[in-house]
Amino acid sequence: MNNELHQQFVRDMLTESFEGLDRFDQDILQLEKGGVPDETLHTIFRVVHTLKGTAGCLGFTRIQRLAHAGENVLDRLREHQLAPSTALAGVLLRLSDGLRAHLTSIDATGREADADHGALIAELDRIHQPSTSVPEPAAAPRPAIFPEASVPAEIPVATAEPAGWGLFDPLPEASFPAPSNATAASESSETPPAFASTATTATAAPASSSSVRVDTGHLDRLMNLVGELVLARNQLMQVAQSRTARPETVAEVSQRLNRITTELQEGVMKTRMQPIGNVWSKLPRIVRDIAVGLGKQVRLETIGSETELDRTIVEAIRDPLTHIIRNSIDHGIESPEVRVQAGKPAEGTLLMRAFHEGGRVNIEIVDDGAGINLHKVRQRALERALLSADDAARLSERELIALIFAPGFSTAEKVSDVSGRGVGMDVVRTNIEKIGGSVDVQTTAGEGTTLRIKIPLTLAIVPALIVRSGAERFAIPQVSLVELVRLEGEAATRAIEQVYGAPVFRLRGQLLPLVFLHAELKLVSKPALADVVHIVVLQSDSRQFGLVVDAICDTEEIVVKPLGKHLMGLPMFAGATIMGDGRVALILDVPGLAQHARLLGENRERAASRQAAGADDASERSQLLLFSLGGRERLAMDLDQAARLEEFSRDRIEFTAGREAVQYRGRILPLVRVGRHLPGAHASAATGDEKIQVIVYEKGGHAVGLVVDRICDIIEEVVDLQPGSATPGIAGSAIVQGRITDLVDVAYLLNAAGVSTTRAA
């Protein structure tokens, strides 16, 4: 028997059986819920029946034996001799698990799993023949004896054609050994399989991912397109050989080629598309098992299961989705008693919704459970030392929710069987981001949680922005792209500031951490124009940063080629592509790049991003430094902007270059009298005072002392900053502790005072 052929048959069996068992599970769940039509009972039976026959022919005796035991039970079920029950459904699901385990093992190693499922077979036999505790097939006490042997061989068949072949006689080697009893004996007398392999079968590629079904009509359309492509090629060859080809002809041919290629690309893509229902079909089973295990009642609803996406992505989201569902049932949906007490139906609802939106696929997992308990999240994060007490108090709701994705985080009060296995939500997010997707959580206490996953349709061809740094070109997938900023002339030299030694760019009031691509990759920067700065604003896990490149070239649809093994470990690159001119460009991995840059200065970036977050979301809780000046009783500035608060005695003030300064920590600290630069304020009223109050402001390694009359307080409050104040030096006003308070724009002040802390990066 040809080994290759044998493997082909094995792969066929795996594909056929995996599909069959998935259907089997769904049907069993249906059966458990209530009546199913007879046809379904037959279908259920046939799945196991078919597997038994096929596995037998291919020499997989364990599957054969297990399937045989199952078949007996299913036979009684379809004859209505057994009533469906939860217990029966449980056993039948274990049957499909057992069979699947064997198939999975064959898929991976070429051999059946080691488990012989003796207990399960015994249980199935008990259900099959409840009267006898030891299953003893009445007709076949020993496998070597064949009861039909007494039937005369030459019984004429009812029809006219030649009779007497004795084909109704059992052929000894063709009879299936009696089930379950004397397993050792039956094993030794096992029929040699029809398609036994002649060599080891360990090299087979996994069947689960190696074959795909394509509609033949679609295949025909593809063939048509290929035909057109051949014609276009012929035309092109002709044009290429002709010396008198007119430019219009060339344009025409290339346009034609372009159209065909696009259609072919879409067509082939479509063959790789699979409905997300392929993944979802396994969910009812998972939901049932988890819910039963936790004593909860959960109804699963799905909308949009026909939504199609690339099969590689379908594979990639299988595990994350399963885990999210586990989490939703384990942590989200409450036990029936709790739900009833809360006025909800005892049965929780888990809704899966998929839909296309803007060239991406959205998948929502909505539960009507208790929602995420932010208080517990905070506590757990503190217990796990994922953040400091300070940070914990300051975090916004959104940031707190994001913590559930932190490595090593779990809010389950007790580690349950369900959440104990598998991976954490951090791995879920990592896996989704690996395929260019994102996860977003919304939760309402007492009402439920919605997880929204956005993933690209395909990974093979993606739109990308081509940029240049040094002599190299790089592709940035457009999913991570937010906007492009081009700075020229003076703006370019002044734009980049330093916060805690980290370069940042102030983009519409937000501080954007900057990453210099040439510095990260150790290239020599060669800007096309000396006084132009190009910033590519990128998004990586709900955080933005600016990537400074030498030039921005164009957007292109790039074909993603995986990197070779030796380059695979580089987190900054997601792959490579070949450009129109035949040269290779590396594809930047945006999260990887952000991570790499962060490794070099996590604190700096965190500080910068915290400032950015503060500026970004004005309604968030922030820490303010309250101070007063003569004529302006109530002013404030962001505490993050203050490095230290100092008191100097007046006689320490010296003059350098016509400016007030003090010696401070071995350096010269220029002083700025805030009152002189702020309209409405006047120079210090308390001139007789011996001491001056100074807020030390640091930026990019330079420090400036801001002289105020009195430092009043440090408060933490939700600040609803209202701009609109046209007063220079005032960034806006807010109600703080019940009083209107103006927020000082420090950058403006320094500018007005002629003190610069910016320096060209």
Added chain:
Amino acid sequence: MSRTVLAVDDAMTMRKMVSFTLRSAGLEVIEATNGAEALQKLSGAQVDLIITDVNMPQMDGIEFTRQARALLRGRPVPILILTTESDQSKKELGRAAGATGWIVKPFQQEQLLAIVGKVLPGSVTAGAR
């Protein structure tokens, strides 16, 4: 002249294995996935032998055998039932429906070909495999 076999089985892998075995012995094979489809194919082709499974959706092998016999109107086309069932009462049903023989799965290639050679003398090419 090579003979034509109508192989009926809803299980894809099993059908392929049967077809492969027969083709490797020099027979032509027409495949069908259930009794109803098989009847259609039977009426449109010159078939010399039928090998059918029993458990199939829409129309099972026993019913198919019965209807095939009617359709063949006495033409001596052997019908072999190839199934995992070895229950004597089922066999009687098959026989009553007009089956020529009953082969229990799992089958061996040699054994299947030996039986085919028996019911269709000269159809199996020796050494073709």
